[in-house]
């Protein structure tokens with residue numbers, strides 16, 4: 001049921017090779033960033049850090065948590081899932097669009113590295129003119145304010161927020177200063193020359209993915225569509241305790257996996273193992289994720 005992801009049937013090697021052609025190409029790597037070329041667009045995977053979560057947050061199809069019955073192939077660190085927290089910068093001509101912002105100092109001390117990761121990648125935070133968020137959870141929005149209380153992106157002109165998420169955003173006192181630059185968006189809205197909003201409802205009100213096109217390929221930056229990559233690709237019916245609407249989250253995950261299981265389609269996930277960029281193929285009743 002939870003076969004390890006290491007065994008690759010030889011029959012799929014040729015298919016994997018074909019799937020890997022033309023997608024994001026690694027163009028620069030550091031400890032905390034990976035730059036990918038997607039045609040003329042650059043996508044930078046940035047590490048904010050990680051957070052450890054108890055396995056009981058993963059829910060079986062009947063809605064019950066796993067309690068001592070988690071398959072042993074799922075890797076745990078001190079009895080917990082270690083979830084990477086990633087953000088993605090899209091450099092598209094002159095525009096620098098950051099999708100999600102990390103947590104800064106607002107949550108675990110293992111988070112809050114984003115601004116340093118960006119500097120390591122050679123990108124000054126003052127170049128970021130646009131931020132688009134997938135949803136309003138703290139590890140995705142609170143990094144708009146740096147740990148010292150300053151604006152993390154001092155030249156920010158536009159903050160794109162899914163329209164359904166606006167009431168949640170407006171309750172976050174820490175972010176009140178950004179209400180004058182926030183723009184409500186819906187599915188199909190273009191956040192940049194080659195990037196478009198794609199609805200991914202379920203994890204939180206308005207949860208949004210962003211599709212980046214370049215070089216004949218598509219990269220879907222899908223936020224929190226998968227939280228536990230070692231479990232939810234193989235069994236996409238499993239949900240996460242913090243999915244506000246578990247059924248909608250499951251349906252969105254299945255829909256986006258189907259949509260991504262095509263030549264030229266790639267995904268980038270906020271909680272996939274850093275940098276979280278790769279492609280999916282069918283495996284058994286579920287899917288397999290292969291990092292680029």
Ligand SMILES: [Zn+2]
Nearest residue numbers: 137139224270
């Ligand atoms: Zn998250």
